[in-house]
Amino acid sequence: MLDLSRLRTLRAVAVHGSISGAAAALGYTPSAVSQQIAKLERETRTTLLERHARGVTLTGDAEHLVAAAGQLLAVAQEAEARLEERRGRPSGTLTVASSPTAVRGLLPGALAKLTSAHPDLTVRTIEALDHACAELVAQGVADLGLAHDAELARLPVPSGLERTLIGEDPVEVCLPAAHSLAPRTVLSREDLVGVDWITPPPGAVCHDWVQLTMRGLGHEPVLAHQASEAASQLALVAAGLGVVLVGRLGRGPLPDGVVSIPLEPAPMRQVHALWRSGTGRRPAVTEALRLLLQEWRDLGYESAGRPTT
Amino acid sequence: MLDLSRLRTLRAVAVHGSISGAAAALGYTPSAVSQQIAKLERETRTTLLERHARGVTLTGDAEHLVAAAGQLLAVAQEAEARLEERRGRPSGTLTVASSPTAVRGLLPGALAKLTSAHPDLTVRTIEALDHACAELVAQGVADLGLAHDAELARLPVPSGLERTLIGEDPVEVCLPAAHSLAPRTVLSREDLVGVDWITPPPGAVCHDWVQLTMRGLGHEPVLAHQASEAASQLALVAAGLGVVLVGRLGRGPLPDGVVSIPLEPAPMRQVHALWRSGTGRRPAVTEALRLLLQEWRDLGYESAGRPTT
DNA sequence: TCCGGCTTTCAGCATCGCTTCACGCCACCG
DNA sequence: CGGTGGCGTGAAGCGATGCTGAAAGCCGGA
Numbered sequence A, B: 001m002l003d004l005s006r007l008r009t010l011r012a013v014a015v016h017g018s019i020s021g022a023a024a025a026l027g028y029t030p031s032a033v034s035q036q037i038a039k040l041e042r043e044t045r046t047t048l049l050e051r052h053a054r055g056v057t058l059t060g061d062a063e064h065l066v067a068a069a070g071q072l073l074a075v076a077q078e079a080e081a082r083l084e085e086r087r088g089r090p091s092g093t094l095t096v097a098s099s100p101t102a103v104r105g106l107l108p109g110a111l112a113k114l115t116s117a118h119p120d121l122t123v124r125t126i127e128a129l130d131h132a133c134a135e136l137v138a139q140g141v142a143d144l145g146l147a148h149d150a151e152l153a154r155l156p157v158p159s160g161l162e163r164t165l166i167g168e169d170p171v172e173v174c175l176p177a178a179h180s181l182a183p184r185t186v187l188s189r190e191d192l193v194g195v196d197w198i199t200p201p202p203g204a205v206c207h208d209w210v211q212l213t214m215r216g217l218g219h220e221p222v223l224a225h226q227a228s229e230a231a232s233q234l235a236l237v238a239a240g241l242g243v244v245l246v247g248r249l250g251r252g253p254l255p256d257g258v259v260s261i262p263l264e265p266a267p268m269r270q271v272h273a274l275w276r277s278g279t280g281r282r283p284a285v286t287e288a289l290r291l292l293l294q295e296w297r298d299l300g301y302e303s304a305g306r307p308t309t
Numbered sequence C: 001t002c003c004g005g006c007t008t009t010c011a012g013c014a015t016c017g018c019t020t021c022a023c024g025c026c027a028c029c030g
Numbered sequence D: 001c002g003g004t005g006g007c008g009t010g011a012a013g014c015g016a017t018g019c020t021g022a023a024a025g026c027c028g029g030a
Helices: A004-016 A019-026 A030-044 A060-087 A100-105 A107-117 A130-139 A205-216 A230-238 A283-298 B004-016 B019-026 B030-044 B060-087 B100-105 B107-117 B130-139 B205-216 B230-238 B283-299
Strands: A049-052 A055-058 A092-098 A121-127 A144-150 A161-176 A196-199 A222-226 A244-247 A258-262 A268-276 B049-052 B055-058 B092-098 B121-127 B144-150 B161-176 B196-199 B222-226 B244-247 B258-262 B268-276
Touching (some): A019 A030, A030 A060, A060 A283, A092 A100, A092 A107, A092 A130, A092 A283, A100 A107, A100 A121, A107 A283, A130 A144, A130 A161, A130 A268, A144 A205, A161 A283, A196 A205, A196 A230, A196 A244, A205 A222, A205 A244, A205 A268, A230 A244, A230 A258, A268 A283, B004 B019, B004 B030, B004 B055, B004 B060, B019 B030, B030 B060, B055 B060, B060 B283, B092 B100, B092 B107, B092 B130, B100 B107, B107 B283, B130 B144, B130 B161, B130 B268, B161 B230, B196 B205, B196 B230, B196 B244, B205 B222, B230 B244, B230 B258
Parallel strands (some): A092 A121, A092 A144, A196 A222, B092 B121, B196 B222
Antiparallel strands (some): A144 A268, A161 A244, A161 A258, A161 A268, B144 B268, B161 B244, B161 B258, B161 B268
16 A cells, blocks of 8 residues: 655655755655655555666656655645644644745744644744745645735745735835935835845845846846845945845844835835645634734734735 | 555444454454554544444544545555556456355456466455445455346446446256256246245345345245355255255356256346446456456356446 | 765664553443 | 453554664766
8 A cells, every 4th residue: 555654755756856855855864765765666566766876867657656646645634634624723733934034023923822822733934935935835845835925026826825915014225324325215216226236035025026126117137145134135235235125024123334215106015825725724724824914913014914815 | 644554444443333343354453453543543633433332433533534534545546556557567466356156166267367477466355245245346445346246136336336247147046856846947937936945145146136036926035044155055955945046157066966957038147347447447457357258258158248337 | 087966775773563461341141 | 230241442572664874886077
């Protein structure tokens, strides 16, 4: 009989393209994954991987098993979700994939309330860039995703996923206090043509937004520096090396030598929650959504809770 | 993550209604099944069984898991069947549920050819009455069923199953040599009104046929003796205790004091093969069907191979 | 030719999951 | 009312499973 756990490792090998990649993703050693695949090959009397010096590729039989694994894991997850639904209160494990700003700005409060109210529930967090969050949820690695979305830089939502709006966050420009634009109380997009940009890596909504907005004005932006951590970005700004876009959510106090100026019209960065359709009625998911919306309100930002499936 | 093997155990408990029944069916001890269920309860944080002094009953959560288990096992079996189909030759395990006459009359030759031609294939046999054969196939315990079917005593075919006709077997009457009808060369149904019948247990087609045919003539048959083994039935006939219907298939030499007389018109007992729709293209199944039809031809009986889905 | 990333193999060890045996429970029956 | 038997559970034991870490094999690229 096929073993779900082994099928899951095979699927991980397919997704990551290598034994060691799958091992890292699953938290095993490559040795363990290799042995599991070998055992699966023995059990099914097939050859699943073609080994070459530089990694492995899947055979047709393996592709077929991966497809079956997808079905099986989806059915199994759905069954577990319904079990929790029958119980009526959050339990099991809820894995949240979240963009960094939400990890510090939104999650701590919401997850603290969630776990203290429901001791049966185990919560895990994975910090990832916006696009990756959606992928992690779609793949079943995470159950709930928190990702940004903005006009002009729409977040692609994989099929089988649903989402709702948690809130909208106005984005401002942080620039060096010595910058020629620093004295202004408000800036337009056109004012920013020609500045040196500091951006997060591709895959974050702010990166795409800068690129697409500036191109829309007819100018290719200069993406001078790339830093994923917000503190690093601000340090670069303080050193006068460029300007950066930051939302209110999760933004700490600004370091000396950095000023923040609103844009007019203000670009809104939307925070969306994402989940697989099959798990939408799982209490852990609905309760987490409720607490995230409440947390957003408590933080005192503006609009929240308009559903946008 | 749910474990397929444990879900299968839970399903066995549901089907058999008790831990020990499930254990017997799965080839484990009751203790092992009890421990598996207990572990499943811990993993899912649910209560699956209500224990009373005289056995167990399933909770709602358990019923739900059983339904999911059905889905999962079906998908897994289908995936394995397709794997074998890709390979193009029989392999894995083929479990055949068969009525007793076919076990001795048809299976030995066909299965011998099957296993010698395909050493990768493991074959298992389960002897069961006609109705039970169909159930075993439907439940996934067996992959192929061989069961009888007759006019007036139609074999119910559970949904999700397909079937084909292997052959038709004329049924004759065996009666004591001293019986008043023994000198006859042919008998009609009406001749048999009022005789004492020896039948297999309910669930075998011959049992139902006797009952329904005699009732159709307006007489309630006297089911005087019940014996499942053919040799036992014939011994009862030899002792002058009644008459019995037997087909040609799997009928050994008649003991002294027993004669066999054809009926006119001859009631035909049809031998059908049954399998789950999902496994119809599995090479082990198609090859077994081919060899069963060939075996039937080699035995020299008449009609064979007319498909009757 | 060596290096480096990848996979596999091997030995060791913890864990799992089975069996056996013993026990507790309660309906049933004398 | 107490014995009996079927049923489920729990502890001990033991083989199988499945992980880790070390080491070796393989092959493309410098």
